[in-house]
Amino acid sequence: MDEPRDPTAAAVGARVRALRSERGLTLSALARTAGIGKASLSELEQGRRNPTLATLYAVAGPLGVPLVALLGDAPGAVVADPGDPEGPGDPGLVARLLHVDRDPGTTTEVYWIELPPGGRRDSVPHTAGAVEHVLVVRGSLVVTVDGVPTSLGPGDAHAWRADVPHGYAAGPDGAAGVDTIRTGPG
Structure with missing residues (x-):
């Protein structure tokens, strides 16, 4: 069955x-x-x-x-990555869709993201021309874009071209923030 x-x-x-x-x-x-x-x-x-x-x-x-x-465009959709398979079973990155805005030829996605202490998320490049922006609300986050790390704390923001390899690593207290991805014609 x-x-x-x-x-x-x-x-x-x-x-x-x-x-x-x-x-x-x-x-x-x-x-x-x-x-x-x-x-x-x-x-x-x-x-x-x-x-x-x-x-x-x-x-x-x-x-x-x-x-x-x-x-789908409905706010509230949640998607997660599993944490370290060797670790204690933490959920890894959890992203909740907050808002979607569509203009002719572009889509802007807004997510609330959370990572547990020491959690990380490595991302494949997004579609050509995509731009990502993260604002840390709580904890600390190291954003690595094409091999270059940037450390962020509460209130810090960082934007980058997201059509290259990039990732997030949370500090010892974890991290939470707002992640915005703007995708246009590639």
Whole structure:
């Protein structure tokens, strides 16, 4: 008997499947380009796998869409990355969608992000031309963009081109803040 599907996972899976189909990509081609297993992508599309932030970004890049195109525009959507598999089981980065704004040709996504003490998130490059901006509200955060680290504390902000490898590492008290991603035509 099939397990009941999580409505959020099912909706994300349907969006991935529709976008893949619109672009004429096979399941195998998208999985290969995204660097994930074909079985994992199939489970994601069927709503049987809870999507992680890393998986969604891996899929969004080859589809040429911002993350919110997979999550949907409804504020409150939450996506997380697992923490260190060798560690105590912390959730890693948790991102909650606060707002989406669409202008002709651009999408601006606003997220509330939280990382546990010592938590980190390494991100693949976003779509071409994407710009990211983070404002630290609580704790401390080191943002590393293309190998260059920038330390931030409460009230500090940093902006960068997000179409290069980048990541976040929280300090000993963790970190929370507002992350904005603006994606335009690539």
